[in-house]
Every structure is written in structure tokens, then in C-alpha cells.
Amino acid sequence: VQLVESGGGLVQPGESLRLSCVLSGVTSSSVSMAWFRQTPGQEREAVAGRDSYGSTTYADFVKGRFTIVKDNAKTSLDLQMNNLKPEDSAMYFCAVRLARSLGPRPLRTSDFGYWGQGTQVTVS
Secondary structure (H helix, E strand, O other), X not given: OEEXXXXXXXXXXXXXXXXXXXXXXOOHHHOEEEEEEEOOOOOOEEEEEEOOOOOEEEOHHHOOOEEEEEEOXXXXXXXXXXXXXXXXXXXXXXXXXXXXXXXXXXXXXXXXXXXXXXXXXXXX
């Protein structure tokens, strides 16, 4: 299983970014995927997730601003981020759980066995 993230960058407050996570090595319809983020010195926190049935979950701090979009053509899970705030600045990681459901909420890093290398988002 491999995950490759892209799409991070430097933007101003109020602007948008779209992160992409391309999955390979496993059938996307049989796994759950999620986005987490982490800032230096802090624990990795869940941002949003999507199970194999298409159900999604979002952290309260991104509801109404971020949307998960599954792109079947690219076998990717994108994270559309609108109205970005400085506090959204972090390294964003994509993760895969080899199960059709996402597991307990809030999503836990320990429930995801495969991770991408991360992509940096800076809002300033």
C-alpha cells in the first residue's frame, strides 16, 4: 500500500487549496481513508475521513469549510479546503485503514496502518 500526497502550499487567509492523496497497492473500494494534520510539538489530529461506503466525517473545526472528494479516475481521496485560516497551517497526512469502516470517532491514528509522507499547508 502506498499513499502519495500533493497540493500543499502557501496561501493567504480566506483562500483555498485542494490536497490530493493517490492510493496504490490496494482496492480503494475496500478501505477507509482519512486526512490528519500535525503541527510541531503537537499530536496528529484527525481532519476528515471517508469509509468505503461513502460516508464521511469531519472534525468540528473544519465543518463547512473542508470537503472530502473521492476521485475514482485517479484512485485518490482529495481534501478541498476553503476559507483557510492561519490555524489550519500544518503538515497534512493521508492515511488508510484496511477496513471498510472508519472506526471509532474521533478518528485515531492507531486505527490507520498506512500513511503518506505529508504535504505542508501554510496559511499566512
